[in-house]
Amino acid sequence: MNEQVLPQDPPAFRAYVRTWMKTHYAQFVRDWPAEPDPVSLAFRRGWEDTLCRHGWAGLGWPGQYGGKALPLSHQAIYLEELARSGAPLGVNLIGHGIFAPTLLHFGTEAQKQRYLPGILRNETIWCQGYSEPGAGSDLAAVTTRARKVGRDFVLDGHKIWTSFANLADYCFVLARTDPDSQRHRGLSFLLVDMRQPGVRVEPIRQLTGEAEFCEVFFEQVIVRQDCLLGQEGEGWRMAMTAASFERGTYFIPRLVQFERELASVRRLIDQAASGLSAVALQDYRQRWSALYTDSAILQLKSHRALTAAMSGSPPGPEGSSTKVHWSEAHQRMLDLAMQLLGLHVCTPDARHQAETEFFTRASLWSRAETVLAGTSEIQRNIIGEKVLGLEKG
Ligand SMILES: Cc1cc2nc3c(=O)[nH]c(=O)nc-3n(C[C@H](O)[C@H](O)[C@H](O)COP(=O)(O)OP(=O)(O)OC[C@H]3O[C@@H](n4cnc5c(N)ncnc54)[C@H](O)[C@@H]3O)c2cc1C
Structure with a gap:
């Protein structure tokens, strides 16, 4: 180093x-x-x-x-x-941003000595095994089971949308260790070696052509007792704490990227201006100006989250507002870019090739942004209940 x-x-x-x-x-x-x-x-x-x-x-x-x-x-x-x-x-965002702080908070000294050096050197990639085919928005419906056999666990289940599982060396898995438990009780946080027998990873091809998230099948996978993070049955609390570790910083790179893309869209408008009617040009400029305002508001929201995290106050519902705002504004910006690129998307010419490739991929990928880390509907439920005080629907 x-x-x-x-x-x-x-x-x-x-x-x-x-x-x-x-x-x-x-x-x-x-x-x-x-x-x-x-x-x-x-x-x-x-x-x-x-x-x-x-x-x-x-x-x-x-x-x-x-x-x-x-x-x-x-x-x-x-x-x-x-x-x-x-x-x-x-590609190890989950290892650096979510798992390492969780391990530092809940891990035993032996676990920290075992896992932290690999993350520091980026030799071990981590993925997050929470979502299942029947447990996405409703994460407490997890059915992946870990049975106690002697001192160890035997893990069986099916996770889905596991980002970077095809590269990962380890996965932190939310699994039900108490077979009689329901909802968020009786879940545990297990650290699973992805190279061991019984772990099968099937990449899922996405709209962009890439396959960076996967289905993961666990069939009779042995998980040693010392790969349990925290206490048995405490998995829900740990998963929620893990999610809070990124709360001050999650949007920072995304908002810088937003600003950079907005500047490119501005150039696209300027390049197209001479060929547009006055009405069309005004429409594009107004939409761009609204996005510029979104960008400024998002920066303020991000600073507020950072300030709250620095003062140690517990995560509030403000993250939901930023998530909905960023993901939906980003889609609006990319729709605008795609309209401006128009025919170049179908019949690329050398002059617009780099922008066309960039914005086509970004636009297709952005469909996932209103789903990952909690869908827009779920974020609106949180805002409705926790900010506006509306009754649970
Ligand atoms: C790019 C990407 C990466 C991801 N990476 C990971 C990862 O690494 N690890 C991981 O564990 N998961 C990951 N996920 C999964 C993600 O967390 C889930 O997709 C998300 O929580 C939604 O769950 P679901 O897909 O099962 O949809 P569902 O929960 O089945 O929802 C389907 C639809 O119903 C709506 N809906 C559901 N419940 C309600 C409700 N109560 N009120 C109103 N509407 C509702 C939803 O908004 C959605 O439109 C990733 C997802 C994406 C897109």
């Missing part, structure tokens, strides 16, 4: 990260042995490995585990500058 000395003063820290990202990402792209493809999992993993090799993992972890113990404000600056460099998101 590169022992870099990071400036503590926030503006100096930002300037340092910005320069570092600019230089190293450009170098990484130049050195990439094939045609650089920021969408491909190999490219994304390669860049993430580079970041980890240079000490950019574990920024918030305590020093004794190889972390830098930086405050959340500095982690936010890092994420902003990383996204601003134009580099893609990594």
Whole structure:
């Protein structure tokens, strides 16, 4: 690991990260042995490995585990500058962003010693095994079972939409360990080695042509007692705590990306302007202006979430408002981009090729954004009940 000395003063820290990202990402792209493809999992993993090799993992972890113990404000600056460099998101987001803080919070010392070094070096990729064919929005309906046999568990079940399961070395699985329990009681949080017998991963081909999430089948999988995180039956509480770890920072890279794309859409409008009627041009400009306002409001919401997380206040329903707002505004922006690109999407010409490829993929992928991490309907239920105080429907 590169022992870099990071400036503590926030503006100096930002300037340092910005320069570092600019230089190293450009170098990484130049050195990439094939045609650089920021969408491909190999490219994304390669860049993430580079970041980890240079000490950019574990920024918030305590020093004794190889972390830098930086405050959340500095982690936010890092994420902003990383996204601003134009580099893609990594493939071990769940390992770094969700599992590691959960492990630091609930794990035994032996578990921390076992799992943290692999995440720090990006050698072990993690995935999250919560959703099932009959338990998505209604996560408490989980039916994956883990029977106690001697001191160990035997795991049987079927998970779905498990992001990066095809790359993952480990999965944290929400499973029912008390066969007589119902709903959120009697669930446990198990750390499962994806390479062991009885684990089968079937990638699901998506609209974009990629297959980065999967079905995962567990058939008679032995899970050792020391792979139980926290106490037996405490899985629901742990899953909810795990979800809260990203709450201050989840939207930061996504909102920087939103801003970058908005600037590209602006260029598309300017390029198309001379060929448009006055009415059409006004329509495009108004829609762009509304999206610009969305972007500004989303930044404020993100700052508010970060401030709340930094002051240690428990997660509130504000995250649902940001989730609905971001995912739906993003779809509106990509619809606008696709309309502006118009015929170029069907009959690509060299001048518009890069934008057409980028926006076509982004537009198709954005269909998933109103579903993942809780659908828009579920977020609206939360806003209705917890913010507006409406009765449960
Ligand atoms: C790209 C992507 C990545 C994902 N990655 C992971 C992952 O890594 N790990 C993981 O465990 N899961 C993952 N998921 C799963 C995701 O959490 C679920 O898709 C989501 O929670 C919705 O569950 P579902 O697909 O089963 O839909 P369902 O729950 O079956 O919902 C179907 C429809 O009914 C609506 N609906 C359901 N209940 C209500 C209600 N009470 N009120 C109003 N409307 C309702 C929903 O809004 C939706 O429109 C991922 C999903 C996507 C799209």
